[in-house]
Amino acid sequence: MRNYGDIFTRKPAASTYPTQPAALGEVVEVLADGYVGAIVGHEKTYDGDFIRLENNQGKTRLFKLRPGAFLVDGIRTTLTKPQPAARPQRSNSGSTRVVDAPAKVAAPSRIWVEGVHDAAIVEKIWGHDLRVEGVVVEYLEGLDNLPHRLAEFRPAQGRRVGVLADHLVAGSKETRLTDRVGEHVLVTGHPYIDIWAAVKPERLGIRAWPDIPRGEDWKTGVCARLGWANPKEGWNRVYRAVSTYKDIDSTLIGAVERLVDFVTTPELTKADLR
Incomplete structure (x- = not known):
């Protein structure tokens, strides 16, 4: 047995x-x-x-x-916990990667990003370069929080803030909120209603982003028209489609690069970066 x-x-x-x-x-x-x-x-x-x-x-x-x-x-x-990937010769942002360069101690200046998806895209493309410069990227949790956050942070010479905003177009609420932020704060942004639309549509196998009528939730409308189950699935598709700066629109590239220059190069003024 x-x-x-x-x-x-x-x-x-x-x-x-x-x-x-x-x-x-x-x-x-x-x-x-x-x-x-x-x-x-x-x-x-x-x-x-x-x-x-x-x-x-x-x-x-x-x-x-x-x-x-x-x-x-x-x-x-x-x-x-994510592990550092093997380092190519160039970073995702297209800059020459400095091999084995240690990250600097966090600088006094900051880059604040309005949306959580925006922050994820910025980190994916510019993360290496920003760590080398010692620049900390923080999620702003909405542009309405900007006045309060600035009052707490108290920007000054050598203590600058760069802000990346969604839908930054003339006459918008976002533009009005950023009109009088002072010489030590630079606000840039892209014209899209959502960061998804700054990703080149062909990277997701579509010809163009759908037009969504005003009043309809943009992400939900996009998912319905593209046959995606929900915004969760949509975001996973968008995020995975982005690897380098070549996958996104030039307006977003320029906006982030100006912020990086502003917070890392003290001799540059806001007028120099317009």
Whole structure:
């Protein structure tokens, strides 16, 4: 008779799940309580590695990176802390990459980005260059917060702020909010209603971004017309389509490059960058 051992004390086999890095901008669901949000940050604590998720109401929460703790596109997944990729000769922004250059200590100046998706795109393309310069990129959580954030930060000579805004066109609310920010603050932006539209449509296999009538939620309308399930799927498609500056419109490239120049080159004035 075959001996199966002590079946009452045998430990069950450990479950295994697909693993992927917790990339900024990735939309995930927390298995434990159903919380859904975009990854907007990584944090290290005494208890291990965590990610910060922001939901569609702008609220954020921290979650520990546990095995199989998240759903990604409906699949139970283990998220891990992203590791530095192999470094090519040129960075994603097109600049010459300085091999083995250590990141500088964070400079007093900052770049603030209005939207969470905008911040993810900026980090993906310009992240290496900004770290080399010691420039910190922060999520502004909406342009309405700009006056309050500036009052707290107190920009001054050598302590500049660059702000990237959505839909920065003449006469818009966004433009009016940024008219009188002072000489130590530079606001730039792109003309699109959403950062998605700054991505070249051919990178997503479409001829053009759909026209969405005023009053209809832009992301929802785009997804409906392109046959995407929802904005979560749409953002994952957009984010994965972007690898370098060549994948986005020149208006966004120019806007970010001016901000980088402004916060890293003290001798430049706002007038020099218009």
